[in-house]
Amino acid sequence: MAVLNVNPTRMELTNLKRKLVTARRGHKLLKDKRDELMRRFLELVRENKALRLEVEAGIKQANLHMAIARSVMSDEALDVALMMPSQRMDVEVTEKNIMSVIVPQFEAKLKAARDGEIYSYGYAFTSCDLDDAVKALSDIMPDLLRLAEIEKTCQLLAAEIEKTRRRVNALEHVMIPQYEETIKYITMKLDENERSATTRLMKIKDMMLEQAHHYQ
Amino acid sequence: MRYMYKIAAMGDKDSIYGFASIGLEIFPADEPREAARLLRRLSEEKYAAVFLTEALAAQMGTELDRYREKAVPAVILIPGVSGNTGEGLRSISRSVEQAVGSDILK
Numbered sequence: 645m646a647v648l649n650v651n652p653t654r655m656e657l658t659n660l661k662r663k664l665v666t667a668r669r670g671h672k673l674l675k676d677k678r679d680e681l682m683r684r685f686l687e688l689v690r691e692n693k694a695l696r697l698e699v700e701a702g703i704k705q706a707n708l709h710m711a712i713a714r715s716v717m718s719d720e721a722l723d724v725a726l727m728m729p730s731q732r733m734d735v736e737v738t739e740k741n742i743m744s745v746i747v748p749q750f751e752a753k754l755k756a757a758r759d760g761e762i763y764s765y766g767y768a769f770t771s772c773d774l775d776d777a778v779k780a781l782s783d784i785m786p787d788l789l790r791l792a793e794i795e796k797t798c799q800l801l802a803a804e805i806e807k808t809r810r811r812v813n814a815l816e817h818v819m820i821p822q823y824e825e826t827i828k829y830i831t832m833k834l835d836e837n838e839r840s841a842t843t844r845l846m847k848i849k850d851m852m853l854e855q856a857h858h859y860q
Numbered sequence: 861m862r863y864m865y866k867i868a869a870m871g872d873k874d875s876i877y878g879f880a881s882i883g884l885e886i887f888p889a890d891e892p893r894e895a896a897r898l899l900r901r902l903s904e905e906k907y908a909a910v911f912l913t914e915a916l917a918a919q920m921g922t923e924l925d926r927y928r929e930k931a932v933p934a935v936i937l938i939p940g941v942s943g944n945t946g947e948g949l950r951s952i953s954r955s956v957e958q959a960v961g962s963d964i965l966k
Contacts, residue, residue: 685959692952693965700939700948707941710878726881733883735865735908737932748931750908753864754883763881778881785882788936789867792909796934798952802959803929 648826652833660830664823671815678808681743685801692794699791702784709777716771725765725774731755735789745804747797750789865906865932870895871913875940879911892919899923899935907933913940914947 650656714722732755740749763778869879873888880886887902889895895916902910910933917924917937927935937948953963 682959689952689956689959689965693949696948696952700944703939704944706878707875707939710874711941714874722877726877729881729883731883733867735867737865737908739931746931748908748934750865777878781878782882788911788938789909792911792934792936795936795952796909796931798955799928799934800931802955805959 646822646825647829648822650826650830652830654834657827657830657834660823660827664820664827667815667819667823671812671820674808674812674815677743678805678812681745681801681805681808684742685798685805688794688801689798692791692798695787695791695794699784699787702780702787706777706780706784709773709780713771713774713777716773721770722774725770730763733785742797742801743804745800747800748793750793752786752789865908867909867911868902868907868933869911869938870898870902871911871916871938871940872942875913875915875938875942876911884911889916892916892921892923896920896923899927903927903930903933909934909936911936911938913938914945915940915942918945918947 648660650660717725734753734755736751736753738749738751739746741747763775765774767775867884868887869876869884870887870889872890876884876886876888887898889898895912899910899912899920912924912935914937924935927933937951939945939948953965956963956965
C-alpha cells in the first residue's frame with residue numbers, strides 16, 4: 645500500500661494519528677450500520693416476495709374474470725360501466741426513518757360515494773363476471789398498496805446498503821492501511837533523524853576533545 | 861410531513877381497466893417511448909405509486925432505474941392480461957443482488 649505523500653514531520657504525525665482514530669471509529673460505526681440495514685432488509689425482502697406472489701395471484705384471478713366479462717359484454721358497455729368510478733383512492737404518504745434512510749409509508753384514504761359501494765354501475769347491463777373482477781381487485785388493493793410500500797423500501801434500503809458497504813470497504817482496505825503505513829514511515833524517519841543527530845554530536849565531541857587535549 | 865398523493869396504473873388498456881373502478885387513475889399506454897414520457901410527468905406530480913404492467917416495463921429498459929432511488933413514486937410491476945412474465949420477482953432479486961452481492965433468496 646502506498647505511503648501518503650506528506651512531509652515526515654512531527655506535526656504531520658500527530659495529524660495522521662488523529663485521522664486514523666477517526667477512520668477506525670467511522671469504520672466501526674459504518675460496519676454496524678451496514679449490519680443493521682442488512683438485517684432489516686432481509687426481513688423486508690422476504691415479506692416483499694411473499695406479498696408479491698400473493699398479489700400476482702390475485703391480479704391473475706381478477707384478469708381472468710375481466711377476460712370473461714369482456715367476452716360477454718361489448719366494449720362500449722364495459723367503458724360505460726367502468727369509466728365513472730364511484731370511489732377515489734388517495735394515499736397519505738408519511739415518511740419513516742430506517743437507519744437514516746427516509747422511506748415512504750402509504751395509507752389509503754378511500755373516498756366512496758356511498759359506503760362499501762365498490763361497483764360503479766347498475767347491475768342491469770353488466771355481466772356478473774365484471775362484478776367478480778372488480779371485487780377481486782378491490783380485495784387485493786390493500787395488499788397492493790402494502791406491496792408498493794415494501795418494494796419501495798427494499799429498493800431504497802438496497803441502494804443505501806450498497807453505498808455503506810462501499811464506504812466500509814474503502815475505509816477498511818484503503819484509508820486505514822494507508823494511514824498506518826504513513827504513520828510507520830514518519831516514525832521511522834523521525835527515529836532515524838534522531839539517531840543521526842546523536843551520532844553526529846558524539847563525533848563532534850570526539851573531534852573537539854582531540855583538538856583541545858590531544859586525546860586519542 | 862403529510863401529503864395526499866394519488867395512485868396511477870399504466871399499461872395496455874385491457875390490463876389496467878379494472879383498476880379504474882376501484883379509484884385508481886389509469887393511463888393507457890402501449891408505446892414504450894410514450895410511456896416513458898408519461899411516467900416522467902407522473903413522477904413530477906403527486907403520485908405515490910405507479911402500477912406498471914410487466915409487458916410494458918420490459919420494453920422500457922433502463923428507464924425505470926431512475927425511479928429506484930427516489931422516495932416517490934414507487935414504480936411497481938404487475939402482471940397484465942397477457943400473463944405473468946416474472947419481471948416483478950426479478951426486480952426483487954435485483955434489489956437483493958444490489959444489497960447482498962448475490963441473490964440469496966432463490
